[in-house]
Amino acid sequence: MSKILETEICGIKMKTPILTASGTCGFGEEFENFVELDKLGGVMVKCLTLKPRSGNKGVRIAETPAGMLNSIGLENPGVEKFLSEILPRLKKYNMNIIVNISGSTVEDYGELAKLLDVDGIAALELNISCPNVKDGGIIFGTSPKAAAEVTAAAKKNTTKPVIVKLSPNVTDITEIAFAVEYAGADCVSLINTLMGMQINIETWKPTLGNVTGGLSGGAVKPVAIRMVYQVAKAVKIPVIGMGGIRTCADAVEFFLAGASAVAIGTANFADPNVTMKIIDDLENYLQRRGLENIRELVGKVKEA
Amino acid sequence: MSKIFESKIKSNVEVAPTIFKLTVDAPELATLAKAGQFLQLKLPSDKFTLRRPFGIASTKDGVNIFYRVVGEGTKFLSTLEVGTTLNLLAPLGNGFNVDAASKVLLVGGGMGIAPLLSVAEKIREVEILIGGKNRDEVIFWLKEFIHLPSVHSIFVTTDDGSYRYGRKGFTTDYLPEILSAEKYSAVYTCGPDVMMYGVALEAIANGLPCEMCFERRMACGLGACLSCSVDTVNGRKKVCKDGPVFDAREFIEP
Numbered sequence: 263m264s265k266i267l268e269t270e271i272c273g274i275k276m277k278t279p280i281l282t283a284s285g286t287c288g289f290g291e292e293f294e295n296f297v298e299l300d301k302l303g304g305v306m307v308k309c310l311t312l313k314p315r316s317g318n319k320g321v322r323i324a325e326t327p328a329g330m331l332n333s334i335g336l337e338n339p340g341v342e343k344f345l346s347e348i349l350p351r352l353k354k355y356n357m358n359i360i361v362n363i364s365g366s367t368v369e370d371y372g373e374l375a376k377l378l379d380v381d382g383i384a385a386l387e388l389n390i391s392c393p394n395v396k397d398g399g400i401i402f403g404t405s406p407k408a409a410a411e412v413t414a415a416a417k418k419n420t421t422k423p424v425i426v427k428l429s430p431n432v433t434d435i436t437e438i439a440f441a442v443e444y445a446g447a448d449c450v451s452l453i454n455t456l457m458g459m460q461i462n463i464e465t466w467k468p469t470l471g472n473v474t475g476g477l478s479g480g481a482v483k484p485v486a487i488r489m490v491y492q493v494a495k496a497v498k499i500p501v502i503g504m505g506g507i508r509t510c511a512d513a514v515e516f517f518l519a520g521a522s523a524v525a526i527g528t529a530n531f532a533d534p535n536v537t538m539k540i541i542d543d544l545e546n547y548l549q550r551r552g553l554e555n556i557r558e559l560v561g562k563v564k565e566a
Numbered sequence: 567m568s569k570i571f572e573s574k575i576k577s578n579v580e581v582a583p584t585i586f587k588l589t590v591d592a593p594e595l596a597t598l599a600k601a602g603q604f605l606q607l608k609l610p611s612d613k614f615t616l617r618r619p620f621g622i623a624s625t626k627d628g629v630n631i632f633y634r635v636v637g638e639g640t641k642f643l644s645t646l647e648v649g650t651t652l653n654l655l656a657p658l659g660n661g662f663n664v665d666a667a668s669k670v671l672l673v674g675g676g677m678g679i680a681p682l683l684s685v686a687e688k689i690r691e692v693e694i695l696i697g698g699k700n701r702d703e704v705i706f707w708l709k710e711f712i713h714l715p716s717v718h719s720i721f722v723t724t725d726d727g728s729y730r731y732g733r734k735g736f737t738t739d740y741l742p743e744i745l746s747a748e749k750y751s752a753v754y755t756c757g758p759d760v761m762m763y764g765v766a767l768e769a770i771a772n773g774l775p776c777e778m779c780f781e782r783r784m785a786c787g788l789g790a791c792l793s794c795s796v797d798t799v800n801g802r803k804k805v806c807k808d809g810p811v812f813d814a815r816e817f818i819e820p
Contacts, residue, residue, distance in 0.1 A: 288790030292807075295567055308792070316795075316802060323616075323783050323793040325639070330615050330785065337792045337802065479615045531616055531785040532608060534655065535570070 266548050267541065267556050269303070271500045271522050272423040272448035274358055274384050276303030278541050279556050280513070283504050283527035284309055284362035284387060284427070285334065289348055290355060296534035301541060303523050304358035306451075309389050311364055312374060314340035320471015324460045329479030329506070330528060331458050333472035336364055336392060341377050349382055358384035360425065363416075364392055368408075372415035379420045386422050388412060391429030391454035392476075403429035403454075406441035413445035425502065428452040428493070430482075435489050436496035443497045451502035451525065452493060453486045479528040480506045487519050494520020494561055508536065510543030520561040568788070571595050571654045576628045578646055581706040584635045585677075586644050589628040590652055596625035598657050601664050601684040602756075602779055602811045605631070605656030606787040609642055617655060618643070619784050621681035621756070621810070624710065629654075632680045658787045659810045662777055664688045668751040669718065671695065671744065673737050673765045675757025679707050681779050681810075682756055686714050693719040695744060697737035697757065701728040738764035745772045752776065766814035776814035780805045 267278040281304040287293055290305035299305060317337030324331045339348070341363075352359060361383055363374040375386055390403035390412055402408045409426065416424050426442040428435055430453040439450050455476025460469040468474075486505025494501045503521030507513050508529040516524045529536045544556070553559060573592040581587045595605070599622045606617035618639050620631040635644050646652075662685050672682040672694040679696055686692050694711055698704035704722050711717050722732030723740050733740050738761060745753075745768065753769035755762045756779035769776035782794035782805040789807030796803055798816040803809065 286786075286791065288786075288788070288792075292786070292788045292790040295569060308790075316797065317792065321783060322795075323785055323791070325614065325616050327613075328615065332785075332791075332793070334792050337795055528615060528785075531791060532614075534786070534788060 264545065266545055266554065269523065269556055271502070272385070272425075274304065274423060276358065276523060277301055278544075279303050279517075279523035280537050280541050280544070281306055281360070281502065281523060281525040282530060282537060283525035284389065286527040286530045289352060290357055290359070291352060293530070293534055294355070297537055299355040299357040302357060302537060304360045304384060306360045306362055306387055306525060308338055309336050309362040309364050309392065310338050310341045310344050310374065311336060312341055312370055314338065314343065318472040321469055322471065324469040324475070326458070326460060326477065326479070327481060329477055329481035331460055331470060331475035331477055332455070333470045333475035335472060341374055345377065345380065349380075353382055360385045360387050362387040362389050362427070364389040368411045368415045371412045372419045375416040375419040375424070379422060383422060385425055386416060386420060387425040387427050387451060388416055389427050389454070391427050391431070400429055400431065403438065404432050406437050409438050410441040410445035413442045413447045417446040423448040425449040425451050427454055429454050430485060430489055431457050436492050439493040439497050443499050447499060449500045449502060450493060450497065451504060453482065453489050453505045456482055456485065478506065480508055482506045483512060487515050490516055490521050491519040491563065507540070510540050510547055513540055513544060514547060514559065517556065517559040518561070518563040520563070522557075522560050568656060568658050571656060572651050573629070573654055575646055575648050575650045575652060577648060578644070580644070581632070582702045585632065585703065585706065586635065587630060587632050587706075588643070589630050590654070592629045592654065595629050595654065595656055599625055599629065599684070600657065600661035601688045602661035602681045603657040603659050604681070604787075604810060605629070605654045606658060607631075607643075608653040608655070609639055610646070610650065610652065611642060613642070614639055616785050617787065619658075619787055619806075621779070621781075622657065623680035623683045624687060625684065626687065632677060634677055655787060659806060660808070662754055662779070662811050666690075666751045669693060669748070671750045671753045673741065673753060673755040673757070675737055675761045676703070678757030678779070678781065680756075682754065683710055685754055686711060686716050689716055691718060692716050693721070693748070693750070695721040695723070695737050695740060697723045697761070699725045704729050704732065737761060738768065741765060741768050745769070745774070750774060755779070763817070766818055770814060770818060777811050778814050778817065779811045780809050
């Protein structure tokens, strides 16, 4: 493969700037039949917590116009099982493993960061933005002070780059981005899902067992582009953009808005090999535009 | 191993009010698919974000699925014409054990009868108990099963008693009698959860192994999204990957 897509973000060398977003690709291995995992910039694996979690009860997904709602509720096997059983199995794929973590307390993030400071992990992504659990995640993502505390706790306990995943469910996302940068974050990723809801008009009940869920897919893309644009201007650390990317054209918008890399989420469900198509199309786009490397595209949106 | 197939529609016909039989031309998939496995169908329209999971019902003369029109997706599917190309992710999941030594009783309710048809095609000897809402919703299944050489007897229940050669009521009402009249090696069931639990309890009470085939909403079908997770006696399992067929003892503790 040519070097046109090669990039580096906070020390993580990436063959391409295309990643898969947490929660949409499991631990990567589930997609091995469809994706050349080592071609990806990284796989942001399903969120881990200190203890195993069963997630939310009842219906967990619902399709919406150009998108979907989910309320999985951070189901995961827990960090211990990940380290002893899953991580050793993933080594053969030679991919950048970015571990998404969530805690109920600031100390949880520190502890998780420490436990995961091991070989075979490229970076940590702090989930401070899950809208689907009461006892963690988003309570840290909606306050600049709490977001900074969580970031500092993780940074203090790891040698890995720390990426902080931001919530769009805030009044001013740049405040949070600025706070986590100040606290030492190496990178920010955005956006997580937008909190939403669907009601069945025959039963008069919410579709989702958890009542509300996170909206993702094409419908959220313009919101995500706007937020990436704002955040990329507000901070000096790199931005990983995500939210509704289904095609190379969608990805290019994110790069222009200021993302140094992008992650594909919901689109993996409909097309498990969509990341490979986007990589091929992006290479062609850059060549057509006469660019030598993807970095030349980052943040190049012109002022109106 | 699952992969993506681009397959043309051979037929897409209404076999009962709001119920359709879709046949696609996919010879390789027909050979690969095991009884009880499913496919994830991508609707050829930008309007839909997610694939739709369907149990593979039969692999004779193409790959066949049955669906009821319940929402926008299935409504759209029902309008597709012969020759339309469909993108299928398949075959997915584990499937039933088809190496049973002697006669297996199949118990199906509603659209859950579909995967049992694939069992009847692949296993040596079966009898089947079919449950439906009314006459219309069982007749088309009878037409599918009746000519299969493996099928020895067919028992029918309808909720409203409108099929006069069957019983009025639920499959679970009829089941004890059927189990006491004949010796089976196992019971395989697919349908609403409440029906399957009733069937499994009865099978276990009769000392018979039982396999249950679950239906759940799912996004990826590959074990990644965790939309379809269920609690089992052995911890959390994914219907798409660890199932959709489970040993009943995973759900019912002795």
